[in-house]
Amino acid sequence: MSKQLNKKLYVAVGIGGMIGAVSRYGISSAFSYFENFPIGTLVANLLGCFILSYLLQHQSIKEKLSPEFLTGLTTGLIGAFTTYSTFALETVQLVQQNIGFSILYVGISIFGGLLSCYVGFTLANKGRKLN
Numbered sequence: 001m002s003k004q005l006n007k008k009l010y011v012a013v014g015i016g017g018m019i020g021a022v023s024r025y026g027i028s029s030a031f032s033y034f035e036n037f038p039i040g041t042l043v044a045n046l047l048g049c050f051i052l053s054y055l056l057q058h059q060s061i062k063e064k065l066s067p068e069f070l071t072g073l074t075t076g077l078i079g080a081f082t083t084y085s086t087f088a089l090e091t092v093q094l095v096q097q098n099i100g101f102s103i104l105y106v107g108i109s110i111f112g113g114l115l116s117c118y119v120g121f122t123l124a125n126k127g128r129k130l131n
Contacts, residue, residue, distance in 0.1 A: 012068040016076020024081045036097055038090040041083060042109060048082035049113040053120030059128065 027047075028040035052074055055061055062070060087109055094102035 008068045009071050012072030013076035013079075016072035016074075016078075017080040018076075020077035020080030023077070024083065027081075036094070037101055037105065038086075038094075041086050041090055042105065042112075045082045045087060045109060046112050046116045048078050049116035050120040052078045052082075053117040054124045055120075057121045058124035061124075 024044045027044045031040035031043055055070070055074060055078075065073070091102055091106055094105055
């Protein structure tokens, strides 16, 4: 049983990862760069922070989804949709081009990501008392 579950998890993560990677490419293509500012990666990462926090904090969603599906969504889809390596590379490139944009990008990415997670967390818990 354990090996079967493990195979299902790998398949779920693989399918989710494929969808997440294609979705991130679509977001990056749609937003592209704005005056050498990597807005596509920023949008994908902030959106991913919100969705991941919301999904993992919303008790009703976690109860309704199978472990395989939830793992496919979180680790697979959102893991592939968001990207730390691209964020790091784009930050280094921005430092070379415009130090002000690089500071802005890092600040928005970090504090915006935390705020996005907080909003997702708060919305998922709305109407539910926390201990």
